Amino acid sequence: xxxxxxxxxxxxxxxxxxxxxxxxxxxxxxxxxxxxxxxxxxxxxxxxxxxxxxxxxxxxxxxxxxxxxxxxxxxxxxxxxxxxxxxxxxxxxxxxxxxxxxxxxxxxxxxxxxxxxxxxxxxxxxxxxxxxxxxxxxxxxxxxxxxxxxxxxxxxxxxxxxxxxxxxxxxxxxxxxxxxxxxxxxxxxxxxxxxxxxxxxxxxxxxxxxxxxxxxxxxxxxxxxxxxxxxxxx
Numbered sequence: 655x656x657x658x659x660x661x662x663x664x665x666x667x668x669x670x671x672x673x674x675x676x677x678x679x680x681x682x683x684x685x686x687x688x689x690x691x692x693x694x695x696x697x698x699x700x701x702x703x704x705x706x707x708x709x710x711x712x713x714x715x716x717x718x719x720x721x722x723x724x725x726x727x728x729x730x731x732x733x734x735x736x737x738x739x740x741x742x743x744x745x746x747x748x749x750x751x752x753x754x755x756x757x758x759x760x761x762x763x764x765x766x767x768x769x770x771x772x773x774x775x776x777x778x779x780x781x782x783x784x785x786x787x788x789x790x791x792x793x794x795x796x797x798x799x800x801x802x803x804x805x806x807x808x809x810x811x812x813x814x815x816x817x818x819x820x821x822x823x824x825x826x827x828x829x830x831x832x833x834x835x836x837x838x839x840x841x842x843x844x845x846x847x848x849x850x851x852x853x854x855x856x857x858x859x860x861x862x863x864x865x866x867x868x869x870x871x872x873x874x875x876x877x878x879x880x881x882x883x884x885x886x887x888x
Contacts, residue, residue, distance in 0.1 A: 663818065665693040667765035669756060669790045671746065671782040672702040673724035674848045679823035680769060681731060681841035682834025682866070683879045688732030689837070696728060696736045697759050699752075699786050704743040706850060713743075719850050727847035731840060735763075746785035748773075753793045760798040761812040768794060772822035772882060787822065794820050795886055817886055825882035833875040834866060 666687055668676045676684065676696050688694050701717035708716075721738055728736045739755055746752060760768065772778070773787030797803045799816045821830060834841065842859045845852055852858055863877065870878035 663692070663766040665763070665765045665767070666695070667760065667763050667768045668694070668696045669699065669759070669768060669770045669786060670696065671699050671771065671780070671786040672705060672743065673698055673720040674702070674727070674845065674851050675771070675783070677727050677731075677841065677844045677848065680879055680881075681727075681844045682837045682877070683832040684733060685731045685837040685840035685844070686832065686834060688734075693734050694732070695734050695763050695765070696724075697756070698724060698736060698738045699746065699756075700741050700743040700782065701738055702743055708850075716850070717743075720848075723848045723850060727844040730844045730847060744782060746782045746789075748785045748788035748792065752785065752789040753797060754804055756790050756793040757798045757804060758807060758812065760793060760817065761807055761815050764815045765817055767819045767821055768817050769821045769823060769881065772825040774822075775824055775826055778824070783824075791820065819886060820884050821881035822884075823879070823881050825880070828869075828880035828882050830881040830883045831869065831873050831878045832881070833870075833873070833877070834879050835870075835876045838863065838866060838877050 668680065670676045684694050702720040703713035703717035706716050725736055737759065741752070768790060770790040771783040771787035773784050773791060778784050794817050799814050801808060801814045842862060845858060846855045866877035866879065869880045870876055
């Protein structure tokens with residue numbers, strides 16, 4: 655699937671495990687879509703309250719820091735909204751409870767495309783990434799689509815929603831390549847907001863450019879981000 659095949663979609667929902675997951679995987683795409691006037695929403699399942707080597711940090715202080723960093727990164731990218739579910743970092747499982755929370759977000763924001771971690775990638779190491787990817791995958795169909803799942807949502811005015819596509823980042827077999835040549839600098843700038851994770855960003859741009867160049871090697875543009883797409887024709 656070429657980049658221009660996805661121009662008709664207008665609303666995108668990123669569902670990610672930790673602050674900076676959206677930026678490392680997809681910030682160039684987010685910045686491009688936001689500039690094009692598309693609605694981009696990020697659902698942060700955790701606040702990253704365990705992700706630090708700083709012995710002075712506590713889960714509470716780290717969560718506050720990382721939420722602030724994520725809000726600033728999202729502002730730099732032009733994201734429409736960031737929602738924090740504040741689930742425990744490092745303890746996520748793809749159970750019914752997490753699926754309900756994500757289903758609620760899908761029915762609330764009603765995206766054309768949902769973007770999340772690839773839960774099927776062999777040897778994916780972080781359990782939170784696998785859990786969020788799988789719970790999101792399971793929420794898209796049939797849960798968010800069919801009204802008899804979570805009937806309390808209907809009582810709250812949340813109607814069922816059928817998403818057109820789900821995109822997985824970090825996939826070993828991507829088939830959607832987004833040209834981020836003009837939005838690469840925005841990606842770097844957004845990641846620099848995550849100071850607790852990248853520090854002063856030494857060599858960050860070089861590493862990101864190398865990866866983006868590699869992803870674009872067979873494409874008619876210089877820099878890319880890549881996704882595996884599943885079209886929901888059911």
